[in-house]
Amino acid sequence: MSTGYRVFSALWLGCGVRKRLVSGIMKIHLSRDFFTGIGWQDRQHRELIRRVNTFLSAVDNGEGDQELKRLFYFLDDYVVIHFDAEEQAMGEFDHPETTAHVQEHTRFIEDLERLKEEFERSSSCREVARRAGEYLTRWLTDHIKGTDKRLGMFLKERI
Numbered sequence: 211m212s213t214g215y216r217v218f219s220a221l222w223l224g225c226g227v228r229k230r231l232v233s234g235i236m237k238i239h240l241s242r243d244f245f246t247g248i249g250w251q252d253r254q255h256r257e258l259i260r261r262v263n264t265f266l267s268a269v270d271n272g273e274g275d276q277e278l279k280r281l282f283y284f285l286d287d288y289v290v291i292h293f294d295a296e297e298q299a300m301g302e303f304d305h306p307e308t309t310a311h312v313q314e315h316t317r318f319i320e321d322l323e324r325l326k327e328e329f330e331r332s333s334s335c336r337e338v339a340r341r342a343g344e345y346l347t348r349w350l351t352d353h354i355k356g357t358d359k360r361l362g363m364f365l366k367e368r369i
């Protein structure tokens with residue numbers, strides 16, 4: 211087999227392999243464990259999860275690069291709104307975990323920025339979107355069920 215043919219077949223197979231990899235990302239199932247008991251926070255989490263699940267559906271359905279980018283950036287706008295609201299509440303009520311909580315938000319925004327750069331650099335085949343989907347699912351689930359729930363419990367005692 212010539213080197214040229216091997217390179218061509220690897221590229222051709224590469225897309226096929228990645229195509230199979232994109233399927234099967236679990237959507238976030240909004241169970242009771244996600245609820246903090248603070249109305250505005252729960253409403254914003256619901257909207258955030260709705261947007262993430264829409265993005266995951268687009269990855270699974272094989273949407274084109276432009277649509278994947280659009281949905282990912284659309285999600286990013288809402289993340290900023292939501293983090294601002296939580297950070298304002300933490301400041302107002304002097305939450306003892308404020309510094310650590312804000313650091314988690316900051317690192318997440320930095321990771322989203324890195325993923326955006328990867329989206330811009332990537333030529334095709336939805337590998338970046340698949341990794342972004344897995345990261346979003348894992349991070350949001352852990353953050354909401356842990357850090358945000360502790361904030362919710364703290365706010366409930368003060369509102």
Ligand SMILES: [Fe+2]
Nearest residue numbers: 255296354358
């Ligand atoms: Fe949150």
Ligand SMILES: [Fe+2]
Nearest residue numbers: 296353357358
């Ligand atoms: Fe948070």
